[in-house]
Amino acid sequence: MKLKSINTVNRMTLQFLVGFLLVFCSLQSLAVESTQFRKLNVGLLGQIVIPAYRHLFQSAVALNQQAIKSCKQPDDANFKNLRDRFSSYVNNWMAIEFFRNGPSKYLFRQNRIQYWPDKHNVVSRQLRSLLIDQNASLLDHSKFTQLSVGVQGVTALELLIYGKKALELFTNINIASQFRCQFIQAISYNQQVISQGLINDWIRQDNGYRNVLLNENNRLQVSKDIGIDILRLLYGEIEVIKTLKIIRPLDISIEKAKPRRAELWRSGLSTKNIRQNLQTVRLFFDPASPIYNFYNLENSVVNQTELNQSIAVKIDQLIELSQQQLAQLSLPINEAVSDERNRPILLSLVNTLEHLANQIKQYTNDVYQSPLGFNSFDGD
């Protein structure tokens, strides 16, 4: 009886110890996992997102300086330099366009940098009207920011420097051309202020967006939420590329193609923009990247024996394929949509992007055990 009782006690002790160890190991595993998610957030925000906003600001400063210089001496060379700075600024914007949360939403900055697509031709109509009125007082920055968001950003600037007779209108010596150049300067300065606001809101010590997101006492978001949000933004960017930047100008047939629906078609940047968008998305999954990214996270938190192939690697390969398909285009998108040789390439690209978006969904499901956009993408 006594022996049995001791055995019972031992068994209970053993059960308790096994239970304790299981709970302890599981808590340890959770802690390790949490560390990985945090490491990911620190890496992605610090080494991809924030540097991209810095580059955007730097290129905005360069654009603004060039606008001032070009308007002082409106000749062919300065016109070309202005176009180069514009192209560089747009490229930097495309590198961070996908981040449609936080400071870019504040004060409608996203739309004030680029109002697109512009289905009702708002930018062209409003810009024309403002150029006819020539009300110089509206170009003062404080008043300029109160104008329609459509005329404050790159869509309007593209019209001014790539529209019909843009060079002639730029180099003419008359009041209308001077006002036009002042408008160019007003947009450029506005972009500098907006992009400065963006980077400041991200990095400032006191309640900067980076610190808020990474604050361990943040009750609104835990580490995992930030990664899911970033994945949603990346998925959203693929959808924007596919739907708005490609399918919309493609339309349903070659006869019905809509070249002018291509993004920034006047400057011929539509293909380059997509290249840059995809290059940014790739940074988040690239297995060869020195940045701790979604590839590394997947390796850390998912049992590799459960995976036939890393989803991050599949995503990386699909981005590579998309880039190759873009490289096969011999025409910019606005021309490619109506061209018999190029149009099939765009249709293949749409297919690749569809797979890519699905893989991002799969990644979120498998690595974060969370549906991506439970309501956004699968609502009723």
Next chain:
Amino acid sequence: MNRTIAKKTLLSRRQIMGMVTLAPLLGWSLFSEVKSTTGYGAFRDANGNYGIAAINIKDGVPLFYTAMPGRAHDLALSPDSNHLLCMARRPGTYLKVIDARHGQIITQQKAAKGRHLYGHSCFSADGRYLFTAENAYDEARGVIGVRDGSSNYQQVAEWDAHGIGPHQLSLSADGEYLIIAIGGIQTHPKSGRKKLNLDSMQSALVYLNAKSGDFVARYRLHESQQSLSIRHLAVTKDGLVGLAFQDQDSFSQNKTLVGFHQFGQPIIQKEAEDTIQDEMRGYCSSITADISGRWFAVTSPRGNLITLWNGATQSYINFATLSDCSGIAPTDLEGEFVVTSGQGKIIFINAKSGTQSHLSLVNTTKKIAWDNHFISRVY
């Protein structure tokens, strides 16, 4: 108390919109008095299981979790607050009757043969009958199932919904009419959730006699707005109907996605400003009115956006943001709404005071994604 509030003073419309967006970042903190209120919503958990949950939205304490056999959609509370009706999401067929206080399943029903549910239901004024939006899919016809609560919610009648794809439905303020958002989209279970008639879809708002099912009136949007599907509605005690639309044309931009309706008058579509319209991304997932009926709130999860509307002026006033937001319900405070998200978050926003706060669930490790709709019981 697990609730913190971010509060700002109203300045210009544009300033306050920016501030509300940033409110969670700035860490304002004060407290607000909330009476005991229960919120109910469908969810998916981390293991992919579906269910419904009840929480006390005063203190964040979960009251119960009840498993469901598949993804649920909306819930309806009987007027005596005893029964919680859980409807399967399209094209599901189950209907569960749940004890609203303790979470046990009391009884269950299925859609009749050749029918599936659309996920929404509402009670008759006396609480006896439940009206369910259903698809008679082989006939490509929307119908309203009438179920008797006094006999285990067995179906006792079926009314024609007078349109394809009836979705959310509600009683009119006086209880005389059944108001039905006719989405206009034909689907068939054999094709899953595929939309079969986007080229010819005809959305509408239909009024039926709530006692007889007789057709009373149908209101449509202008033909230029044909791609809009009227999916969700909210009725105030003054008889104003708020409407939330979903645009089926993925290329269209800036279509107005919110409308208002008074019986006998045309549907009035109301715009937010262009940038907000853009951010709604052609998709509204829920609409509700606050407890006073003066304010409406609409969720647009694709843009992580909640827009606030003044019912009296039928105009857009403000917005707030929450990732993958969707479920929305009134609390006991004028102007205040509770909002849930697919990332398991719960926040409060107040259209009247411009405040925003966050609720943490307590005493639970369960990680859930809140589904499209959320309802509340205030007592």
